[in-house]
Amino acid sequence: MANETTANAVPMPHFPPRYTPFRLIVAAVIAGIYWWSVVGAEFSPVELAKGLPKVWETLVLMFPPSLEGYKSLWVPFWETLYIGILATFFGSIISIPVGFLASQNMVPWWIYHPVRMVLNIFRGVSEIIWALFFVVAVGLGPMPGVIALTIFSVGMLSKLLSEAVEASDIGMLEAMTATGASRWKVFFYGAMPEVFPLYISYTLYYWDHNTRQATVLGFVGAGGLGVTLLWNMSMYEFEQATTVVIIIVCMITVIDRLCLKMREAIQ
Amino acid sequence: MARRVGSSTFEVAGGCAVSEQNAGSRKPKIIVDHLTKSYDGHIIAVDDINLSIDKGEYCILFGPSGVGKSTLMRHINYLIKPTKGDIVIDGKRLGEMKTKELLKQRSRIGMIFQEFNLVNRMSVIMNVMCGRLHYLNAWRSLTFSFTRDDHERAIDCLRRAGLHEEELYFRRADTLSGGQKQRVAIARMLIQEPEIILADEPIAALDVKNQHMILELIGDIARRDNITIVMTLHHLELAKKYASRIIGLSEGKVAFDGPGESLDEAAINRVFKMEDGKVVGTT
Numbered sequence: 310m311a312n313e314t315t316a317n318a319v320p321m322p323h324f325p326p327r328y329t330p331f332r333l334i335v336a337a338v339i340a341g342i343y344w345w346s347v348v349g350a351e352f353s354p355v356e357l358a359k360g361l362p363k364v365w366e367t368l369v370l371m372f373p374p375s376l377e378g379y380k381s382l383w384v385p386f387w388e389t390l391y392i393g394i395l396a397t398f399f400g401s402i403i404s405i406p407v408g409f410l411a412s413q414n415m416v417p418w419w420i421y422h423p424v425r426m427v428l429n430i431f432r433g434v435s436e437i438i439w440a441l442f443f444v445v446a447v448g449l450g451p452m453p454g455v456i457a458l459t460i461f462s463v464g465m466l467s468k469l470l471s472e473a474v475e476a477s478d479i480g481m482l483e484a485m486t487a488t489g490a491s492r493w494k495v496f497f498y499g500a501m502p503e504v505f506p507l508y509i510s511y512t513l514y515y516w517d518h519n520t521r522q523a524t525v526l527g528f529v530g531a532g533g534l535g536v537t538l539l540w541n542m543s544m545y546e547f548e549q550a551t552t553v554v555i556i557i558v559c560m561i562t563v564i565d566r567l568c569l570k571m572r573e574a575i576q
Numbered sequence: 577m578a579r580r581v582g583s584s585t586f587e588v589a590g591g592c593a594v595s596e597q598n599a600g601s602r603k604p605k606i607i608v609d610h611l612t613k614s615y616d617g618h619i620i621a622v623d624d625i626n627l628s629i630d631k632g633e634y635c636i637l638f639g640p641s642g643v644g645k646s647t648l649m650r651h652i653n654y655l656i657k658p659t660k661g662d663i664v665i666d667g668k669r670l671g672e673m674k675t676k677e678l679l680k681q682r683s684r685i686g687m688i689f690q691e692f693n694l695v696n697r698m699s700v701i702m703n704v705m706c707g708r709l710h711y712l713n714a715w716r717s718l719t720f721s722f723t724r725d726d727h728e729r730a731i732d733c734l735r736r737a738g739l740h741e742e743e744l745y746f747r748r749a750d751t752l753s754g755g756q757k758q759r760v761a762i763a764r765m766l767i768q769e770p771e772i773i774l775a776d777e778p779i780a781a782l783d784v785k786n787q788h789m790i791l792e793l794i795g796d797i798a799r800r801d802n803i804t805i806v807m808t809l810h811h812l813e814l815a816k817k818y819a820s821r822i823i824g825l826s827e828g829k830v831a832f833d834g835p836g837e838s839l840d841e842a843a844i845n846r847v848f849k850m851e852d853g854k855v856v857g858t859t
Contacts, residue, residue: 488707491710
């Protein structure tokens with residue numbers, strides 16, 4: 310019986326070899342790139358092991374967290390929240406028209422190409438560099454932080470929105486075009502309702518991201534808890550610094566959970 | 577019998593205006609003038625087609641798939657722009673219109689589709705009111721606030737399209753059945769107060785009962801308001817039953833043009849390129 314099954318079995322196709330010379334060369338090139346990076350970055354596990362006692366010493370200095378002067382944390386705490394909320398608000402609003410102008414299926418190439426180039430610059434330059442630039446331009450405080458994060462959010466959200474619009478159902482866009490609606494109305498009524506849940510989801514993600522970034526932007530003087538953290542570290546007030554870090558972690562966790570719930574509600 | 581309009585049948589006179597010399601005082605609603613559409617310079621979807629369609633005609637474009645029916649139809653509202661030739665509606669060439677004029681012209685050409693193409697996440701009534709987008713000002717468009725008049729028109733059109741259950745009007749479009757969706761799409765087309773209706777395989781996604789209901793509904797509306805219909809359809813029997821004129825296309829050219837009753841076996845074989853009941857080139 311068993312022999313019969315074997316005899317009647319479907320003939321197996323000839324499988325291609327698993328290790329081809331091409332694949333081996335690709336693997337060697339990838340390994341080479343890793344090695345090159347390890348050498349270039351002077352990454353050494355030995356040095357890391359040597360430094361471990363120092364890491365431990367610093368950690369000991371950071372605990373227990375100190376609540377000394379906790380009242381002075383209120384202002385930077387709120388500032389961080391404001392920066393995150395405002396940057397996300399401005400970013401999400403501006404990204405709608407910009408997303409339209411960056412969509413290949415909505416505008417001619419001579420509009421979307423330059424717009425995409427500008428968006429690449431918005432995204433390519435990191436938030437902290439934008440913040441540094443605007444601290445010089447408009448002075449210290451939360452304002453340069455808001456502008457920096459808005460620019461980065463516009464860069465990201467517009468790109469994500471335009472990609473969603475490009476992937477949206479061509480039939481709906483065609484139906485709207487056929488009513489005699491102008492291009493932006495086709496975008497607003499034919500594409501936006503369909504990509505709306507995705508757009509909200511991205512926006513919520515960037516609220517989370519912007520609040521996290523707002524804590525870092527303080528390092529270059531753009532307001533928020535980062536300023537306090539930098540101050541504490543440079544003054545060797547490690548216990549107070551720990552308190553700031555804990556506040557940041559709690560804040561991000563709460564926002565993260567909140568965003569998750571809101572995203573679930575929209576789906 | 578044949579109503580194909582040869583190059584000598586009409587001449588372009590004075591820019592946009594077109595006069596039909598052999599037709600006396602009868603003015604065609606739509607003229608397809610030497611229309612050619614090619615992709616990548618060599619794939620020809622529509623090959624130098626000339627047609628003249630009168631006001632109130634129920635015209636069905638018929639033929640095998642991939643023959644250029646939908647492409648030809650989409651030229652009539654310029655969703656697709658021709659490579660050569662043009663479309664003339666009421667004596668005006670679409671190719672010579674400015675964007676604003678073209679949008680206005682499009683707003684008077686209703687269109688329905690095989691897959692209905694409703695915006696799923698919008699309510700039924702909003703979907704219908706989208707047919708009024710051309711007339712909605714920028715601020716109202718940005719805030720999704722249609723006028724009271726638009727609401728009234730939408731409800732009237734939904735009723736004309738046979739949707740009387742008011743409970744449906746505020747439901748999301750994707751909760752409706754296929755037949756209901758096509759009725760909403762018809763209402764969206766009706767609110768445009770169209771002079772021409774374009775229908776791209778409007779019954780292909782429907783069951784037999786709904787197929788007849790939808791074709792009758794479109795026919796009734798068109799008869800009442802003297803609307804010109806251009807429809808693509810691949811059901812031969814239905815095409816014969818409802819159309820006042822059938823245009824058979826084959827390889828981007830007109831292979832038959834006449835009333836349904838004159839569409840005999842020979843003509844069908846010509847459209848489908850068949851010999852002895854078999855498609856040419858198959859075994």
